[in-house]
Amino acid sequence: MISDKIAQLLNEQISKEQYAAQYYLSMSAWFFAQDLDGIANYFRVQSKEELMHADKMFDYLNDVGAEIVVGEIPKPPHEFTSHIEVFEKALEHEKTVTRSIFNIVKNANDEGDFATVSFLQWFINEQVEEEASASQLVTKIKMVHTNPSALYLFDQELSQRVFTAEPAK
DSSP states (O other), X not given: OOOHHHHHHHHHHHXXXXXXXXXXXXXXXXXXXXXXXXXXXXXXXXXXXXXXXXXXXXXXXXXXXXXXXXXXXXXXXXXXXXXHHHHHHHHHHHHHHHHHHHHHHHHHHHHTOHHHHHHHHHHHHHHHHHHHHHHHHXXXXXXXXXXXXXXXXXXXXXXXXXXXXXXXX
16 A cells, blocks of 8 residues: 555656657657658657556556546647757656656655555666667757758658557556
8 A cells, every 4th residue: 555645646647647648749740740750750659658657657556556536737838949959858858757756766765665666666767768768869860950861861760669568467
C-alpha cells in the first residue's frame, strides 16, 4: 500500500506523461506541415511512448490499490518558429519530466516506500536515455537545419523509428 501523497504524485505524473504525449503529437503535426514526415514520425513515436509511460503508472497504482484520479491535460503549444526550437523544447521537456520523477522517488524514499522506488527505477533509466537522445538530436538539427540535403537525410534517419510496446505485465 502506498501513501495518499505518493499516489497523488503518481496521478499527477500520469497527467504529465499524457501532456507530454500531446506535446510531442503537436510537434509531430508541425513537422508534417513542413513536409518533414520522418521527423514527424519521430515525434509521433515519442508521443506513443509517453502514453505507454502513463499506462505503466496507471497499472502500478491499480496494482497497489491506490485511487486513480485522471487529471486535466493542458493544451500544448502548436506553433513553433524553427526546427531547432522544437528539438530544444523537447529536450527541455524531458528534463522537466526527469525532475518530476526524481521528486516522486525522493518522496517515496523519504517514506520508506521501496516498492514505488523500485517501480520508478525503470523510469529513471528511461529518462537518462531520453535526455541523451534529445540532446543528440538538438546537436544534429543544429548541424543540418540550413542544409537542405543534410536535413533530408536527417528526416530519412528519423523516419526509421518505430514504436515498440512494452510486453504485458
